[in-house]
Amino acid sequence: MIAQQLVNGLMLGSVYALIGIGYTLVFGVLRMLNLAHAYLFMAAPFVALSLGAAGVHPAFALAGGLGAAALLGMVLYYMAFRPISSQHALGGFVTSLSFGIVLQVIVVNRFGTLAKPFSFGLALPDIEIGPVLLSGLQAASLVVSAALMVGLLLLLKRTRFGRNVRAIAENDTAALLLGVPVPRNILAVFALSSGLAGLAGLMVALRFEQIGAYMGDHYATKALAVIVIGGLGDVRGAMAAGLLLGVFEVLFQAYAPTGWSEAFVWLLLIGVFLLKPEGIFGTGVQRREV
Amino acid sequence: METLMSEPVQAIVAINVLLCLSLLFPFVTGVWSLGLPGFMAVGAYAGGWLTQSAGWPVWAALIASAAGGALSTLPFGLLALRIRGIYLAIATLAAAELILLFFSHFKPTGAVMGLTGMPFLDPRWIVAMAAAAFAFSGWLYCTRLGKAMQAAGSDPVVAACHGLNVPVLQLSALALGGAFAGLAGGCFAHYYSFIAPNNFGFHRTVDILMFLVIGGFTPVGAALGSVMLTLVPQFVSELEKWAPALYGAIALAMAAFMPAGLVPKNRFAPIFRRLRPPPPPRPAIAGQAGRPGGADA
Numbered sequence: 001m002i003a004q005q006l007v008n009g010l011m012l013g014s015v016y017a018l019i020g021i022g023y024t025l026v027f028g029v030l031r032m033l034n035l036a037h038a039y040l041f042m043a044a045p046f047v048a049l050s051l052g053a054a055g056v057h058p059a060f061a062l063a064g065g066l067g068a069a070a071l072l073g074m075v076l077y078y079m080a081f082r083p084i085s086s087q088h089a090l091g092g093f094v095t096s097l098s099f100g101i102v103l104q105v106i107v108v109n110r111f112g113t114l115a116k117p118f119s120f121g122l123a124l125p126d127i128e129i130g131p132v133l134l135s136g137l138q139a140a141s142l143v144v145s146a147a148l149m150v151g152l153l154l155l156l157k158r159t160r161f162g163r164n165v166r167a168i169a170e171n172d173t174a175a176l177l178l179g180v181p182v183p184r185n186i187l188a189v190f191a192l193s194s195g196l197a198g199l200a201g202l203m204v205a206l207r208f209e210q211i212g213a214y215m216g217d218h219y220a221t222k223a224l225a226v227i228v229i230g231g232l233g234d235v236r237g238a239m240a241a242g243l244l245l246g247v248f249e250v251l252f253q254a255y256a257p258t259g260w261s262e263a264f265v266w267l268l269l270i271g272v273f274l275l276k277p278e279g280i281f282g283t284g285v286q287r288r289e290v
Numbered sequence: 291m292e293t294l295m296s297e298p299v300q301a302i303v304a305i306n307v308l309l310c311l312s313l314l315f316p317f318v319t320g321v322w323s324l325g326l327p328g329f330m331a332v333g334a335y336a337g338g339w340l341t342q343s344a345g346w347p348v349w350a351a352l353i354a355s356a357a358g359g360a361l362s363t364l365p366f367g368l369l370a371l372r373i374r375g376i377y378l379a380i381a382t383l384a385a386a387e388l389i390l391l392f393f394s395h396f397k398p399t400g401a402v403m404g405l406t407g408m409p410f411l412d413p414r415w416i417v418a419m420a421a422a423a424f425a426f427s428g429w430l431y432c433t434r435l436g437k438a439m440q441a442a443g444s445d446p447v448v449a450a451c452h453g454l455n456v457p458v459l460q461l462s463a464l465a466l467g468g469a470f471a472g473l474a475g476g477c478f479a480h481y482y483s484f485i486a487p488n489n490f491g492f493h494r495t496v497d498i499l500m501f502l503v504i505g506g507f508t509p510v511g512a513a514l515g516s517v518m519l520t521l522v523p524q525f526v527s528e529l530e531k532w533a534p535a536l537y538g539a540i541a542l543a544m545a546a547f548m549p550a551g552l553v554p555k556n557r558f559a560p561i562f563r564r565l566r567p568p569p570p571p572r573p574a575i576a577g578q579a580g581r582p583g584g585a586d587a
Contacts, residue, residue, distance in 0.1 A: 262387070263391050
């Protein structure tokens, strides 16, 4: 029983972690919160759904959804982050939110507010390991997210691109002076982070077999908690905090009175802010706000 | 003109003006508080419960709403003393979620089913309150206290070096915002006679924040932004379902081309300057040095 709950928690947690990594990557390079993230999460399955309805092969439809999310991420950068000055008080906060709201309203007006069935008939066999029952999709998405997280860590630690991104996160002016192609790398970070959001959205859509225009809101606010608890700008922290929160949420849902699984997340978030604002691992990028 | 005279339109415009003014002072003082729906919910539930179950008259309940909204900012204020900027925005979002979570499980106010049966409040009163709040904000913005708040918002360190008590300014701005939001909540509860936790979701902050960003961070800007943008979908009914997208698109364009909003300057200042007699000559610098607060409006 508890093993099954743990696996369910890891499933939920890997979605939180994927969204959280996307948030934290952008925050790392720009020091701005990209609130459109949640809406890209929601947009990807809708693009896949439209492609599927147009008769595209399911695999290509899903890939199209993913690609659309990455592309929208780049559009987002050019529309919401590039034109505003860094002096603007509310900067990317309001503009990215606006971008996301525009996306959401488009989806609402095109598809309605009701949940849409989302099924591509991907038949994967169920897997049973001792007392734990995994559907094929669950197993696949667990494997994909685990592989992605390892891949991301390697990307950030071992490649030139990763080194550039970490340099920009520490000090973008110094990075620019040292020859890092800052604008191009930031654009790539946007594509990467939005692609991750799209992937998380597709995973959730495939698992629950239905999507709605408001599906991102819940996950997105939780993922905000994830990046704060993990330390803003800290990718490893976001992964760990995401998995941890997912497991705790499922356990609380199973064994605590209703409402406490939600309250727990928010209380933990405020507690972290008050006691350890640099995140539980204490490795979030610290830079003096001037 | 017909649209302007209709009661639902008047009520929603007046409530939005109150909410927008409630965001104004915290943001001007540099406290990015997104707890607005939380304060509004506290005001709505306090006022609604007092008239519905405790039999208070509406005016007394509205005072209680404002007081409740202001009091509920206290824990947010403690957060504001520790963290700022984007961090504070996230933390206050979380705190507002907690307040709503509380009301979704609190049996005496109907939990998720909501609270109903409040006496009806004539929207003309709501308009009058919004106008009073606007006049008060315009006056406050021009006083020394208002200027001290703006200084604390534009640079807390420099403001503190000039002898301003920044935490006190921030807490009072938050409390004032909470009072306005609570009042708006009370009006909401007594106009619609029904409140439920999902009336006070994040979407409300989003709209109001866009009104404020588009209008500009001044009382005139806040009022103008919220009146105009609330009215647009009322006049052009095809726009109604696109309204949030319209706000979003305008906010995007404004951020790129007019980052300070429609009314970036305080339009009241010249009027007050004319009304006020010229200040008496100041005593020597020594007398000013140790003054705490400096907020002696």
